[in-house]
Amino acid sequence: MELLFALCIGLLTACGAYLLLRARTFPVVMGLTLLSYAVNLFLFAMGRLATGAPPVIGQAENHTDPLPQALVLTAIVIGFAMTAFVLILALRSRGETGNDHVDGEDVASGPVKEQRP
Amino acid sequence: MSHWIIAPLLLPLFTGLALLLGARRNLRMRRAISLAATTALLPLAAVLLMQAHDGAYQVYALGDWPAPFGIVLVLDRLSALMLMLTAALALPALLYAVRGSDAAGPGFHALFQLQLFGLNGAFLTGDLFNLFVFFEVLLIASYALLMHGQGPARSRAGVHYVVLNLIGSSLFLFAVGTLYGIAGTLNMADLAVHVAHSGASDAPLLRAAALLLLVVFALKAALLPLYFWLPRAYASAHAPVAALFAIMTKVGIYSILRVYTLVFGAEAGLLADLALPWLWPLGLATLVLASIGALAAQELRTLVAYLVLISVGTLLAATALGTPDALAAALYYLLHTTLISGGLFLLAGNIRRQRGPYSDRLLEIAPPLQQAALFGVLFFLGAVAMVGMPPLSGFVGKLMLLSAVMPGTAGVSGAQAAWFWATVLGGSLLTLVALSRAGSRMFWRTQGDALATERPDGLRIFGTAALLGASPLLVVFAAPVTAYTQATALQLASPASYIDAVLGADARAAYARTLEDTRQ
Structure with missing residues (x-):
């Protein structure tokens, strides 16, 4: 299970990093999302992986560490809010600069002049 | 347990929430509330500064949960100093903002207060995950403040800034997760004990996490490979926002100082002084x-943004030497450079307003300003302070930095001294050239009739002058300030007392013994 879990996290991180380097706002947002998924899984795994162990003492024979789960919850909330924000920002940047490159300049056609809709 | 420590968190938090929920229509009311709260931060910070002055640590356990289990706020000399600096920077910036910059969007004052909440929290917390949360709070506020007033340039800089910081947050979480996975704690004092007693098998992972953390802090502090976002972002922000952002890079520097003296400092066993070889070059x-x-x-704005970067480089290079003298000088220089660069951002904002279509561009020839004398004097004051010429605080700061890195001083090698002297003096020379060129183009190489613009606003000028006026004040009160920064540097150099204050001396010894036992 550990190997599968580690491979998943590694794959998510690699895909996230690749998409981030695409330098177009939509892939970048997707990359950030994948990266935050990887982070959440990673944080969760830092409490060690265990099956059938609740994070509450006294409920079962074994219990797992509740703190990483709390950390993951916090990270999910923050990551979700940030994704929403960066989406709005990307849309606005698309509207104001006329292209979806993160630099606001289209690489192929050089700097874009102010465009009025 | 004194409750004063938490006041600089609660005040901006509740003010920000009140501004967000109530008084949405009434701009005048929002201004009054925001100004009152920010003014109140000054005496609060002063009280905490007095309390921290005797060198005793104050530990505030949130919810009264004892140290390694609950989150603690820790007030020491460094935290108190940074709180004071934040308050001293925020008030003039807000005074500038209430004269119209805040009317461009509805949320300015709420965001400003939440930004202060995040800053104060980051300076006070004694828990690594809590530090992450406060980073996010101040970043969320800063994203929105950076966009305040809209415009294509701002969205463009904003996309860079937001995406980079989101990646930084992911790395922060990876580092925090790794540290928790190995040490089983995120309380900085607890972590320090664990790291100091870590065995050779844990050391590589801890080292990886620590260096990942360094990447995140270096991004915030804008260190070399990670600074390219800064000039554009700061130059496109509103003047008061840019002035407040002058402290944002210092949050990164503060975190580096805190984590790499306390957790991965000189007493960290296998991981001792982990960051210094990276910070120096x-x-x-x-x-x-x-x-x-x-x-x-x-x-002019871009120029000031680069001046912020110069100060970051100087500060981190001095920090990397690791001697208490260099650290004390760096802290004095930090106070000086934060306030003066904030003042110069406000000045650039003033000049942009006055020059209208010419903005603050450094043109070959442009019509003169109507109030050239006033702005000239303010610019001269800021420039002299920034370059480090006598008699202003930049001179004192750089003099102390250089004399702390004299060849032959304990802990400083000859090569280090040579590199430091050469780069700091060379950098000062280039700053001098850049600022002289900016000043002479702006104020002397003029032609034609003066620009017919409205009179400059009194309060905006006052805010600018207040920040730039910090420079002579720092010179006049150089003795008490340097005494304080020296005591701060010594306090940072003895992390054991911090750990004892948070965990308790007995608990710490017992914990260290258990760690040693499990290792064997």
Whole structure:
């Protein structure tokens, strides 16, 4: 299970990093999302992986560490809010600069002049 | 347990929430509330500064949960100093903002207060995950403040800034997760004990996490490979926002100081002084490249943004030496440079307003300003302070830095001294050239009739002058300030007392023994 879990996290991180380097706002947002998924899984795994162990003492024979789960919850909330924000920002940047490159300049056609809709 | 410590968190938090929920229509009311709260931060910070002055640590356990289990706020000399600096920077910036910059969007004052909440929290917390949360709070507020007033340039800089910081947050979480996975704690004092007693099998992972953390802090502090976002972002922000952002890079520097003296400091066993070999060359390189950037700047705002970077390079290079003297000098220089660069951002904002279509571009020839004398004097004051010429605080700061890195001082090698002297003095020379060029183009190379613009606003000028006026004040009160920064540097150099204050001396000894036992 550990190997599968580690491979998943590694794959998510690699895909996230690749998409981030695409330098177009939509892939970048997707990359950030994948990266935050990887982070959440990673944080969760830092409490060690265990099956059938609740994070509450006294409920079962074994219990797992509740703190990483709390950390993951916090990270999910923050990551979700940030994704929403960066989406709005990307849309606005698309509207104001006329292209979806993160630099606001289209690489192929050089700097874009102010465009009025 | 005194409850004063938590006041600088609660005040801006509740003010920000009140501004968000109530008084949405009434701009005048929002201004009054925001100004009152920010003014109140000054005496609060002063009280905490007095309390921290005797060198005793104050630990505030949130919810009264004892140290390694609950989150603690810790007040020491460094935290108190940074709180004071934040309050002293925020008030003039807000005074500038209430004269119209805040009317461009509805949320300015709420965001400003939440930004202060995040800053104060980051300076006070004694828990690594809590530090992450406060980073996010101040970043969320800063994203929105950066966009305040809209415009294509701002969205463009904003996308960079937001995406980079989101990646930084992911890395922060990876580092925090790794540390928790190995040490089983995120309380900084607890972590320090664990790291100091870590065995050879854990050390590589801890080292990886610590260096990942360094990447995140270096991104916040804008160290060499990670600073390219800064000039554009700061130059496109509103003047008061840019002035407040002058402390944002210092949050990164504060975190580096805190984590790499306490957790991965000199007493960290296998991981001792982990960050210093990285900070030294990167700090110096940042200084050099930022000086070149300052020479190439086409606008006053961009020039000031590069001056911020120069100060970051100087500060981190001095920090990397690790001697208490260099650290004390760096802290004095930090106070000086934060306030003066904030003041110069406000000045650039004033000049942009006065020059209308010419903005703050450093043109070959442009019509003169109507109030050239006033702005000239303010610019001269800021420039002299920034370059480090006598009699202002930049001179005192740089003099102390250089004399702390004299060849032959304990802990400083001859090569280090040579590199430091050469880059700091060379950087100062380039700064001098860049600022002289900016000043003479702005104020002397003028032609034609003066620009017919409205009179400059009194309060905006007052805010600017207040920040720039900090420079002579820092010189006049140089003795008490340096005494304080020296005591701060000594306090940072003895992390054991911090750990004892948070965990308790007995608990710490017992914990260290258990760690040793499990290791064997």
